[in-house]
Amino acid sequence: METQEPATRELLAPARWRSAAAVLRAGFVARASLRALSRAADLVFPPACLACRQATQTHGSLCAACWSKLRFIERPFCERLGVPFPIDLGNEGLLSPEAVANPPVYARARAVAHFEDGPVRDLLHRLKYGDRMELAKPLGAWMARAGTELLVDADLIVPVPLHRGRLFARRFNQSQALAQAISAACGVPTDPLGLARVRPTQSQTSLTASQRAINVQGAFKVKSDMAARIEGRAIVLVDDVMTSGSTVNAASRALLRAKAARVDVLVFARVV
Numbered sequence: 001m002e003t004q005e006p007a008t009r010e011l012l013a014p015a016r017w018r019s020a021a022a023v024l025r026a027g028f029v030a031r032a033s034l035r036a037l038s039r040a041a042d043l044v045f046p047p048a049c050l051a052c053r054q055a056t057q058t059h060g061s062l063c064a065a066c067w068s069k070l071r072f073i074e075r076p077f078c079e080r081l082g083v084p085f086p087i088d089l090g091n092e093g094l095l096s097p098e099a100v101a102n103p104p105v106y107a108r109a110r111a112v113a114h115f116e117d118g119p120v121r122d123l124l125h126r127l128k129y130g131d132r133m134e135l136a137k138p139l140g141a142w143m144a145r146a147g148t149e150l151l152v153d154a155d156l157i158v159p160v161p162l163h164r165g166r167l168f169a170r171r172f173n174q175s176q177a178l179a180q181a182i183s184a185a186c187g188v189p190t191d192p193l194g195l196a197r198v199r200p201t202q203s204q205t206s207l208t209a210s211q212r213a214i215n216v217q218g219a220f221k222v223k224s225d226m227a228a229r230i231e232g233r234a235i236v237l238v239d240d241v242m243t244s245g246s247t248v249n250a251a252s253r254a255l256l257r258a259k260a261a262r263v264d265v266l267v268f269a270r271v272v
Contacts, residue, residue, distance in 0.1 A: 050138060051119035060138040062119065071114040073146070073270070081245075082109040083272055104245055106237065106252040108264045112139075112146045115241050115269035124240050124269060128174045136174070139268050140181020147182070147236065147266040154264070155233040157183050157190040160251050161220070163197040178268065179238040188236070194229050195237075195251060196221055204247065212246040220251045222258035231259040242270040 047056045049063035056063050062070070077084040078096035080103065085094070113120050123139060126132040144151060151157075159175035167173060176192045183190040198221045204212045222230050235255050239248055242265070252263040 050135060051122050066119040069118045070120060071116070073111050073113060073272070080104065080108060082111055082270070104252070105249050105256060106263045106265045108150060109242065109245070109248070109267070109270075110147045110150055110265070111242065111267045111270040112142045113269050115243075115271050120269050124174075127177070128240060131171075133172065133177060136177035136181045137184075140178045141185045143178060143238070143266055143268055144182045144185035147264075148186075150236050150264040150266055151182070151186045151188055153234055154188045154236045155261075156194065156229070157188050157236050157238055158194045158230075158255065159190070159192055160237060160239040160247060161192070161195055161197040163200040163219075165200055175239050178240060182236075182238060182266070190238075191229055194222065194226050194235075195255060196223055196226075204243065209244040209246065212244045213249070216247050216250040218250075220254035222254055227258050230255055232261050235260045235263045237263055237265050239265070239267045240269070242267045244271075 047059045047061070048054065049056050049066055050060065051062055051066040054063045054065070073082065073084050075092075076088045076094070078099050079093050080095050080099035083096055083098075085096070115121065115124075123135055127135040127139065157179045159173060159179040161167075161175075162170065162173045173192070176190075179190045179192070182188075197219055199219050201215050201219050204215060207215060237248055237251055237255065242248060248265045248267070252265065255263050
């Protein structure tokens with residue numbers, strides 16, 4: 001019997017095989033095109049450190065020098081507040097004296113790193129004040145990893161909202177940008193309208209812990225038309241930085257008043 005040419009064999013093959021082959025070829029072509037575009041983009045916009053802009057091997061990463069300056073928050077830490085213990089006490093589930101003496105409204109808090117001068121402060125300030133929206137994606141991915149145990153049980157991600165006046169002036173909410181990035185990384189939906197900031201507050205930067213608590217008292221509310229989105233849900237509340245915890249505490253209280261089943265807190269950095 002004569003051996004059939006490859007082209008003839010393809011024509012005689014069942015239609016579903018030809019369709020599958022076409023899909024595979026299209027996939028290979030698409031991947032090759034994406035690789036070519038990526039190489040072209042690297043020539044025009046070479047990969048650079050997110051913090052200091054020194055050259056790196058890949059986009060969305062830190063250089064070795066900046067990476068070494070990050071102080072990640074890892075266990076052992078207080079299971080309630082997420083603050084690290086200075087030594088490993090050998091037991092999981094321990095609470096810090098602060099968590100026992102003055103427990104927060106929220107259930108658990110987690111953070112990626114210490115908030116201090118260096119790459120962490122630079123990254124957050126560039127996102128918040130420098131319109132560097134592209135930073136939200138890598139920061140959110142780090143937050144998704146740090147908050148895995150919160151997100152696995154979550155129904156909804158809610159960003160800490162800005163008052164409409166500040167939102168108008170800044171043009172975007174950095175907490176919402178981070179929440180969207182976290183949602184993309186873990187698959188938990190986010191709702192930027194679930195919680196509202198119903199009155200303006202002054203900047204917390206120069207206030208004491210007690211002044212911060214007073215400043216945000218009654219600042220947050222779940223409006224009646226949004227209550228159904230919150231009731232019975234396990235919420236992960238997202239913000240960029242936690243200092244005294246007064247802001248996330250006030251926001252968590254508003255969510256719990258709207259009958260949220262539980263509120264956990266996830267931030268990129270916290271003051272320790």
